[in-house]
Amino acid sequence: MKLASLKSGRDGALIVVSKNLKSAVRVTDIAPTMQALLDDWTHLAPRLETVSDALNAGQQPGAFDLDMGMLAAPLPRAYQYLDGACYVCHIRRNREARGDTLPSDIMQAPLIYQGISHGFGAWNDPITGQKVEDMIDFEAEIAAITGDVPQGVTPDEATQYIRLFCLLQDTSLRRIVAPELKRTFGFLTSKPASFLGPIVVTPDELGDLWDGKMVSGKMHVHLRGQQIGNIHTGIDSPFHYGDAIAHVAQTRPFEPGTIIGLGTVSNEAADDDWSIGAGCIGEYRAMETIQTGEAKLAFMQPGDVVRIELFDFEGNSVMGAIEQNVLGA
Amino acid sequence: MKLASLKSGRDGALIVVSKNLKSAVRVTDIAPTMQALLDDWTHLAPRLETVSDALNAGQQPGAFDLDMGMLAAPLPRAYQYLDGACYVCHIRRNREARGDTLPSDIMQAPLIYQGISHGFGAWNDPITGQKVEDMIDFEAEIAAITGDVPQGVTPDEATQYIRLFCLLQDTSLRRIVAPELKRTFGFLTSKPASFLGPIVVTPDELGDLWDGKMVSGKMHVHLRGQQIGNIHTGIDSPFHYGDAIAHVAQTRPFEPGTIIGLGTVSNEAADDDWSIGAGCIGEYRAMETIQTGEAKLAFMQPGDVVRIELFDFEGNSVMGAIEQNVLGA
Numbered sequence: 001m002k003l004a005s006l007k008s009g010r011d012g013a014l015i016v017v018s019k020n021l022k023s024a025v026r027v028t029d030i031a032p033t034m035q036a037l038l039d040d041w042t043h044l045a046p047r048l049e050t051v052s053d054a055l056n057a058g059q060q061p062g063a064f065d066l067d068m069g070m071l072a073a074p075l076p077r078a079y080q081y082l083d084g085a086c087y088v089c090h091i092r093r094n095r096e097a098r099g100d101t102l103p104s105d106i107m108q109a110p111l112i113y114q115g116i117s118h119g120f121g122a123w124n125d126p127i128t129g130q131k132v133e134d135m136i137d138f139e140a141e142i143a144a145i146t147g148d149v150p151q152g153v154t155p156d157e158a159t160q161y162i163r164l165f166c167l168l169q170d171t172s173l174r175r176i177v178a179p180e181l182k183r184t185f186g187f188l189t190s191k192p193a194s195f196l197g198p199i200v201v202t203p204d205e206l207g208d209l210w211d212g213k214m215v216s217g218k219m220h221v222h223l224r225g226q227q228i229g230n231i232h233t234g235i236d237s238p239f240h241y242g243d244a245i246a247h248v249a250q251t252r253p254f255e256p257g258t259i260i261g262l263g264t265v266s267n268e269a270a271d272d273d274w275s276i277g278a279g280c281i282g283e284y285r286a287m288e289t290i291q292t293g294e295a296k297l298a299f300m301q302p303g304d305v306v307r308i309e310l311f312d313f314e315g316n317s318v319m320g321a322i323e324q325n326v327l328g329a
Numbered sequence: 330m331k332l333a334s335l336k337s338g339r340d341g342a343l344i345v346v347s348k349n350l351k352s353a354v355r356v357t358d359i360a361p362t363m364q365a366l367l368d369d370w371t372h373l374a375p376r377l378e379t380v381s382d383a384l385n386a387g388q389q390p391g392a393f394d395l396d397m398g399m400l401a402a403p404l405p406r407a408y409q410y411l412d413g414a415c416y417v418c419h420i421r422r423n424r425e426a427r428g429d430t431l432p433s434d435i436m437q438a439p440l441i442y443q444g445i446s447h448g449f450g451a452w453n454d455p456i457t458g459q460k461v462e463d464m465i466d467f468e469a470e471i472a473a474i475t476g477d478v479p480q481g482v483t484p485d486e487a488t489q490y491i492r493l494f495c496l497l498q499d500t501s502l503r504r505i506v507a508p509e510l511k512r513t514f515g516f517l518t519s520k521p522a523s524f525l526g527p528i529v530v531t532p533d534e535l536g537d538l539w540d541g542k543m544v545s546g547k548m549h550v551h552l553r554g555q556q557i558g559n560i561h562t563g564i565d566s567p568f569h570y571g572d573a574i575a576h577v578a579q580t581r582p583f584e585p586g587t588i589i590g591l592g593t594v595s596n597e598a599a600d601d602d603w604s605i606g607a608g609c610i611g612e613y614r615a616m617e618t619i620q621t622g623e624a625k626l627a628f629m630q631p632g633d634v635v636r637i638e639l640f641d642f643e644g645n646s647v648m649g650a651i652e653q654n655v656l657g658a
Contacts, residue, residue, distance in 0.1 A: 250518050
């Protein structure tokens with residue numbers, strides 16, 4: 001099943017989207033918002049599956065042609081956002097380039113921070129209000145959205161509470177990251193609001209791309225019209241979604257609608273193969289610094305466009321694209 | 330105006346509470362939940378003020394005797410929780426006792442982290458599900474709850490967006506704090522869900538206790554029936570609520586219902602006056618360690634009770650109390 005939210009008020013209006021992303025139908029009579037659905041998933045999701053089946057069969061009354069421009073973030077504000085640095089080569093390269101080391105226990109437990117959950121932008125919203133001198137960067141990620149998660153779940157149990165997946169662009173202000181992390185209280189002003197892809201998909205909708213631990217596929221990342229990333233998302237993270245959820249849930253249950261990312265997708269093999277590239281500018285610049293002594297790829301400027309899209313191994317787009325430009329502060 | 334939420338579903342049901350906390354009335358026809366009120370404060374708050382006036386005059390139809398046991402957290406789940414370490418002596422003592430130093434820029438900008446916002450417990454909910462060996466502690470705080478806050482507000486402008494204040498108990502697992510902060514991504518498993526006081530009050534309800542920057546009063550803290558804190562809340566923080574809001578809002582607007590605390594209340598004079606004490610066990614133990622070489626006050630065990638209450642300078646309780654016991658994991 002594929003779902004999305006029409007722009008409407010602060011929380012959007014829930015729609016079911018066809019598999020080919022061509023048509024959709026409002027289902028606000030079943031659940032007014034994505035949050036309302038997630039709050040009562042067990043009862044409501046089967047009713048939406050019935051609508052989805054009819055929509056895909058071309059037999060759903062009220063269906064309309066989907067205009068992606070009508071879409072808000074699937075969950076415009078959420079009660080919890082957790083983001084990891086689980087693709088370890090991403091953080092290794094970033095820190096190596098600035099002379100920092102990895103936390104000594106990075107392989108013992110996933111490195112995750114509590115992020116800003118209250119203002120996810122739409123897939124095509126501009127990145128706005130940020131200063132160029134703060135070094136505006138994007139991060140290409142795949143996020144899981146959970147239902148209720150009980151405290152103390154094991155990694156193997158944890159993935160059964162994942163309801164949905166979507167693309168995530170975690171905007172980062174690189175100039176502020178290092179001094180803010182030195183204060184040890186984590187990211188704050190260096191991580192402004194993030195953006196979600198237009199469409200959320202249930203795990204079963206991913207077929208073989210979802211192995212119960214990781215989401216596979218090729219993440220294509222374009223900046224200023226040039227491809228800078230072609231990353232295999234299903235490998236190179238020592239921690240999977242269940243590990244990440246279980247780590248945080250050691251001391252808390254989750255409310256439904258927790259958005260959890262494994263961090264910027266990244267491949268170890270990119271050290272030796274430039275065609276793989278990176279999922280953000282900072283890591284790309286780190287690779288340039290490590291290999292050539294000089295970072296060349298510029299951070300984002302007004303007018304720059306970033307596009308992030310996940311493809312399956314047959315070249316089909318899996319869950320729509322994020323495509324944003326930058327507006328001046 | 331004083332408000333609260335009856336236990337009902339995930340988000341509670343909004344009530345107006347009389348000034349003397351003796352009576353209340355449901356106002357779910359005006360705003361079903363505290364979040365709904367905060368989302369449309371400008372239009373809805375004046376209607377609730379009218380109800381409040383009638384309730385305090387004993388002329389409000391539907392009024393009932395308030396049973397504090399019926400109350401949920403005023404905002405049981407919020408879209409953002411920000412917590413500071415603005416009473417600097419709190420963090421100075423904690424770090425001094427464990428041999429750490431203060432961040433070098435601690436007086437230049439408030440030290441604030443993005444906290445867990447999705448599961449605030451009620452004033453009398455037990456602290457449950459935590460392991461004694463993780464060193465269970467509480468923190469006595471006063472939180473502001475904001476409306477929409479625009480990005481880039483100044484400290485002086487920022488306080489006009491504060492809609493409500495309430496007590497906050499920020500449960501902390503001291504064994505996990507230091508190793509987690511060493512990873513630089515901030516608190517995560519070391520800060521499980523927090524708890525809110527039973528009643529929220531508008532700034533005008535505080536009278537002279539609110540000077541537009543800080544909330545004054547005496548925070549009484551009792552642990553296991555013994556008073557361990559008697560702290561003047563209006564002093565000893567170099568940063569006020571407007572500073573804290575403006576610091577975070579440099580790179581983001583806030584959604585309504587952002588809960589922001591200045592951290593555990595703490596007084597500089599406690600170094601020389603044991604009757605002032607501390608707002609948490611960790612800081613009390615730090616003072617013991619610094620002054621006597623030995624920490625004696627035990628962390629929380631099953632059956633222990635903590636009580637936190639703010640009094641004005643005439644000895645009146647300002648916004649109810651938090652009183653919780655600890656249950657075994």
